[in-house]
Each structure stands twice: as C-alpha cells, then as structure tokens.
Amino acid sequence: MRRALVVGNWKMHGSRASVDALLGSLTPAVADATAEIAVCPSYVHLAQALELCAGTPVAVGAQDCSHMASGAYTGEVAADMLSDLGCRWVILGHSERRQYHAESDDLVAAKLTAAIAAGLQAIVCVGETREQRENGEAEQVVGAQLQGALAAQAGLQDLVVAYEPVWAIGTGLTATPQQAQDMHAFIRQSLAAIAGIDAAQTRLLYGGSVKAGNAAELFAQVDIDGALVGGAALVAEDFQAIVAAAG
Secondary structure, three states, X not given: OOOOEEEXXXXXXXXXXXXXXXXXXXXXXXXXXXXXXXXXXXXXXXXXXXXXXXXXXXXXEEOOOOOOOOOOOOOOOOHHHHHHHOOOEEEEOOHXXXXXXXXXXXXXXXXXXXXXXXXXXXXXXXXXXXXXXXXXXXXXXXXXXXXXXXXXXXXXXXXXXXXXXXXXXXXXXXXXXXXXHHHHHHHHHHHOOOOOOOOOOOEEEEOOXXXXXXXXXXXXXXXXXXXXXXXXXXXXXXXXXXXXXXX
16 A cells, blocks of 8 residues: 655745744644655755654655765765755656756766665656647656666665656646546556566655645546645645645
C-alpha cells in the first residue's frame, strides 16, 4: 500500500514573518493527517522551517542540491549540508531548474547520486512542454527524462517521481484527471524497466496547478499517490485541504 504524500514547493517566496505565520497555522491543522507531508522552502528559511516543524507531522526538504560534495562552487549547497541541517527531502530536476538553469538529465542524475549518498529522499521531476504534448511527444520526453536520471542509479527504493506537465505549472491550467492518470500509468510502466526500482511501490505525484478544488479528483486516480504543490502550498488553509483530500 503506497502512502499518500503531499509536498509543498514554496519556490522563491517567503519571509521570516510569513514562514512563521504559514507553519504556525499549518502544523496544528495537519496534526492528525494520514498522508505524509513535507514543505520545501528556500535555502534561507530551511533552519527556521525545521525548528517550527520539529515534533509535527510536517517534514522539511530543499528545492535543489549540488551534484558536488564540496569545494569551490560559489552559491551551491551540497546534499550533505542539507542532511546535516536536518532536511529529509530534496526536489530534483524541477522544470524551472531545467528551463532557467539549463539542467540536463545528466546533471539531474548526478544530483540524484549525491542526494542518495547523503541519505536524502529525492523527488525527481519529469514533464513535457505544451508543444511537446501537442506534437504527440509527451511520453517520449518523459520516458527519456526517467531513463536519463534513473538508469544505473543505486539506492532507488525511496525514490519519488513527480509528473509536472510544464504547460500546467503556474498557468492555472491543469491536466484532466484522465490525462494525469494516463501519464502516471506510463511512468509506472517505464519504471518497471529500470533496474533497482520497485515500480509498484514507487510513489508518483502530480504537480501542476493542484488546488483544493481539484485535488480529490486527481487523487482518486489509481496511479496518483499525492501532489507536488506550488502556489496553493503558500496558503495554509488551501494546503491543509489538499492534504485532507489525499488522506
């Protein structure tokens, strides 16, 4: 039985005051949740979030990590640093990293290797653009991203994959439940062909304008095990409602 997982990706939002307010409202509201919950703030708010989430069901993760262990890499944050701080999760290969920082599948794979070595649980993101979907290339693109990031990796038993159609991120557009289910089923089938992965037990999240109003219908799909939530994760009531839908 795959336990539902809901992860909030705060992206580049927040202040010390807003993090206090958000987590002060969220943590008591999800105290009895059956779904697993995590939030991923910016690096500068990680320590604050870890302190506020201590003793609650809400785990904390980072939005990225370096593929390098240490060294003269200005601006980078190593996976071991995140683990040492107390982070449990890390998001890798988000479409915004791929788009704005030209991250390749090879780089995502190297970051995944570093994250696993540091004991972090990785959420590897895959997804196609609107043009790729309209050209009938969605499965080809997602399949290549999975192979590029996961092939020949070790220690993938705790892997989580998030399908985030690029055309639905921050646009207000959302894949229909059937579109999302079809791609999640394809992802699960593709994972079965990659050594070291138990595809039946790997949790698959949907990410792309998930809201309180559409979460339950998405989570009702057989291969959708939760969500990677963007904007709605910044509103305690909305995120709590998504967590409740997952439970």
